[in-house]
Amino acid sequence: xxxxxxxxxxxxxxxxxxxxxxxxxxxxxxxxxxxxxxxxxxxxxxxxxxxxxxxxxxxxxxxxxxxxxxxxxxxxxxxxxxxxxxxxxxxxxxxxxxxxxxxxxxxxxxxxxxxxxxxxxxxxxxxxxxxxxxxxxxxxxxxxxxxxxxxxxxxxxxxxxxxxxxxxxxxxxxxxxxxxxxxxxxxxxx
Numbered sequence: 001x002x003x004x005x006x007x008x009x010x011x012x013x014x015x016x017x018x019x020x021x022x023x024x025x026x027x028x029x030x031x032x033x034x035x036x037x038x039x040x041x042x043x044x045x046x047x048x049x050x051x052x053x054x055x056x057x058x059x060x061x062x063x064x065x066x067x068x069x070x071x072x073x074x075x076x077x078x079x080x081x082x083x084x085x086x087x088x089x090x091x092x093x094x095x096x097x098x099x100x101x102x103x104x105x106x107x108x109x110x111x112x113x114x115x116x117x118x119x120x121x122x123x124x125x126x127x128x129x130x131x132x133x134x135x136x137x138x139x140x141x142x143x144x145x146x147x148x149x150x151x152x153x154x155x156x157x158x159x160x161x162x163x164x165x166x167x168x169x170x171x172x173x174x175x176x177x178x179x180x181x182x183x184x185x186x187x188x189x190x
Contacts, residue, residue, distance in 0.1 A: 064137035076129030
């Protein structure tokens, strides 16, 4: 028998929308949803009708796997290396495709390791499993070109082939030409 949602969170694990933060009621902005086409050009059906809830194709999984394999990388929390993953490659990729395309994929925990920085301090690094790296690559390959089409050239955050150094350089150029600054953190797409 399934527990009620209220019973599940009575131990204090959730935050109800009626709770008030310690510092007072916080104002929340409206949710903006960017509408992106969900059909794929790789093996998807014409007309946008899909048999699965998420448009993930087997070709997308295969391409993502090849990219992950070429990047190599360490084993995650399950201690499975790329070589071990390849021993049951067809089964692993099929199971990943099935779960991702049905919307039932949940990523496992990441392995936390500490790496040394130049100044002697340590930095924590999370290493996902091989399977999760493939899943992340599928999503990245699907979403990145769609979001890139929406970004302005002046946007530098979290974009491929763009860096904070490039953003600073652009600011240096702009201060020579303009006497004003626009700083936007919230843009609503209509």
